[in-house]
Amino acid sequence: MVANVETIDQVRAVTEQKYKYGFFTNIETETAPKGLNEDIIRFISAKKNEPTWLLEWRLKAYRHWLTMAEPNWAKVGYPPIDYQDAYYYSAPKMKEKPKSLDEVDPELLRTYEKLGIPLREQELLAGVEKPAVAVDAVFDSISVATTFKAKLQEYGVIFCSISEAVEKHPDLVRQYLGSVVPYSDNFFATLNSAVYTDGSFVYVPPGVRCPMELSTYFRINAENTGQFERTLIIADAGSYVSYLEGCTAPMRDENQLHAAVVELVALDDAQIKYSTVQNWYPGDAEGRGGIYNFVTKRGACRGRASKISWTQVETGSAITWKYPSCILQGDSSIGEFYSVAITNNRQQADTGTKMIHLGRNTRSTIVSKGISAGRADNTYRGLVKIQPKADNARNYTQCDSLLIGDRCGAHTVPYIECRNRTASVEHEATTAKISEDQMFYCQQRGLSQEDAVSLIVNGFCKEVMKELPMEFAVEAQKLIGISLEGSVG
């Protein structure tokens, strides 16, 4: 018996060390009572000193949510979620909101350090090795720090937590919040509208090219806590911003819900590049634990010749359900979606995009790379919709799936609705396996089995990886290797 327990522990240690972000930060938190009702929403709103219109908006969303049913069309399976059995607000205890980084709890700074997220401006500024990246760090329900705010202000760029934006720039928030993803949009987005706790806010003024990469780093730490963040990015006429989001969570045996909403608005000639490296805890090899990542991301190309580009590398989460989309409203606007989704062990991913062509000469490109290993299921689901006024709209879609082993699945579900005869829509799809020839060739040149898989998969994903900002591409490459460890042999 003893031997048995030891073996189990050893196996656990081996499988778990692969997820190096699985630690838990012991920090005093302030938590709202468990469960979901109007009082909890009032509590969250009061915590944030929100104006009445916002509280009303939340309550409207909540009441609408009560009438909605959880969607079940995705190719994912999970036991019913008890929405009353979770905490909707958990925040590190702070006497007062820290005014500068020096006032942030050192334990929190250490957490981000461990995660490799730089939150110290001086060191970054001094050691000009890497280009500086401004970071908004979201810990459970609230934003704990935003770096480089002052420097960005020189350019008129607003980068802060959305709670702060509500206080300081209420008009902007009121104008755009829910304008891309309305509160009634879908089950999870509506839930988010009711209970969202924090997130990032970006506004880039006309003609400004944001001088550095902006990024938000999401960390779920507390137990039984859902993270519902809301991100709003507005690129005013002729501006440009590149934004990156990263995420991790401790390893826990129970599942945790992450239901975020991201809204992007690009006005005339503006460009938003939004990249995600999603590495939520995926659960263990048997499928215990892990994050349910049910996210609504949508961008509106409102202006002429505006452009929104989504790039995502999805390696984590027990279940991923997300479809970063573009509404191509402005004439000649451009939407892009580049995605790598890796599922191993018991992970499930149902992900893709929606490209809604409304304006003339709108163009969209979709490149999706799905990789399945172990007993995982990976689905690409995408909609290309060409509306009657979208003359000369063009879409190109390429969906490639790669299978590792023979117990995993890959599925491609493209929906195409074309209502304009001048439009052209192309769809290509392939499914392949890593061949024994490729493996042997790499191994004969000195690569271990796992390095060979990582190399071949990185090659398979190359078209997407090259869209990532340089600083993150290397990280993402390593991540792909790590997520597939143990997938062969």
Add this chain to the structure above:
Amino acid sequence: MLEIRNLHVSVDDKPILKGLDLTINAGEVHAIMGPNGSGKSTLSYVLAGRDGYEVTDGTITFDEADLLAMEPHERAAEGVFLAFQYPVEIPGVSNSSFLRTAVNAVRKHRGDKELDAMEFLKLIRAKAKQLGMSDDMMRRAVNVGFSGGEKKRNEILQMAVLGPRLAILDETDSGLDIDALKIVADGVNALRAPNRAMLVITHYQRLLNHIVPDHVHVLAHGRIQRSGGRELAEHLEANGYADFGSAEAA
């Protein structure tokens, strides 16, 4: 350097090699010739450690170590290199980054410092030029869209850069026109060295006009049937493999 004793190998339970003996010393070039289906490629795959080739009896010793106990990538790191008859395509991976990954994997195994991009470039530039390989070929994905000749030159480049102790060339001449054959042979000859052995596997004598072997062996019915010098190859060219019977008859 390489000692093969009484080697028996089956593929899908079908015996292919049936008691093969072969000794190769450092600095020597050996040629193995034989009719189709005699087990030539099987021998190269067994040496490299490919899955699906089951050794049912016998031993292979490489530099005093038990080669059969090693994983394929360990054999590569110890200096066993196989130039493939059909080099494999790896889409999306540039030829130069593939080669750098390989070089660094091998260096790491040997306890050497890994090379950065600049050091690596220095290492390969002259060698690539010798083989007539352009920078463009180094940037393209591994073997993707390469002509037959380009693929074989690429194999020889990898060999030159990895600097193996034992190089196995499996039907390297197949699919090459005479000019490409010359370039490849020159590349191989440039790598002949006192501390390096080569095993050239070929069906035709033609290649051996360019890569002159010290020893020639005839493989048929799963065993070495005859060994000799270069003249044995010429004899085969004149008389074919008729003396040894067809493989099918075995």
